[in-house]
Amino acid sequence: MSTPAQHSYFVPQPSKWPLVGALALFFLGLGAAFAVNGVKGGGTCLLIGALILLYMLWGWFGDVIQESERGQYGKNVDRSFRWSMGWFIFSEVMFFGAFFGALFYTRFYVVPDFGSEMQQLLWPKFAPTWPSSVAPGGVPEYEAMKPWGWPAINTLILLSSGATITWAHWGLLKNNRTQLIMGLAWTVGLGLAFLYLQAHEYHEGFEKMHLTLGSGIYGATFYMLTGFHGLHVTLGTIMLSVILWRSIAGHFRPDHHFGFEAVAWYWHFVDVVWLLLFVLVYWL
Secondary structure, eight states: OOOGGGTSOOOOOOOSHHHHHHHHHHHHHHHHHHHHTTOTTHHHHHHHHHHHHHHHHHHHHHHHHHHHHTTOOOHHHHHHHHHHHHHHHHHHHHHHHHHHHHHHHIIIIIHHHHTSHHHHTTOTTOOOOSSOSOOTTTOOOOOOOOSTTHHHHHHHHHHHHHHHHHHHHHHHHTTOHHHHHHHHHHHHHHHHHHHHHHHHHHHHHHHTSOOOTTSHHHHHHHHHHHHHHHHHHHHHHHHHHHHHHHHHTTOOBTTBOHHHHHHHHHHHHHHHHHHHHIIIIIIO
């Protein structure tokens, strides 16, 4: 027999968490403004804002998890969650699309223009190649990042993590809790391995290759694209860790597990972005 939750839309009780979140954003914004302008207390405000934000996330998501486990979310709520996650991922596609658009404009319009006869009067040593080891404007020489080293290994790691989270999903659909937990644990481990190698790559780039954010437009686009992707991998790994913890606690059923699916969608999106990064930033 169906429960009322399946045919109605759950309306939560008034919550303090939006107000707590607003307070966190106030301290974060105030701290950032103080820090940028050299005002004393900026770091303290940022720390207070970060702690309040973590408290809000813990409490708000905790309430959502409890409501879900009590069976208060029916088909209507599940549908709204799916639409919300779909639009969120679409916004992320547009976010990275803007950076890939900037990369395209740089490679096919800006760099060739710097190599034109008119620009050669200003930048006589600049060669219109991509990636270039010399940037106009007196930027110190640097070495471009090669694809067939750490980036190739990281590509294999992320592709493997896409397979392990899919394997975990198959286990959940079969109600095989052991397969679910093992698949998630492998995915979290692979995510951490990716982040470690990314940090190692950055260290080599700064120390040995002299590749920094100030290394002309190549350095700026490289670190902006790979850095924001690394941030998304970090957030994805944190979310996967929460899903792993919930799976160990006995949450999720074969017919009720959108929390798992949402994180899996996000992780597959991160995988696809990295493949584009590897081809367009490292390789071509």
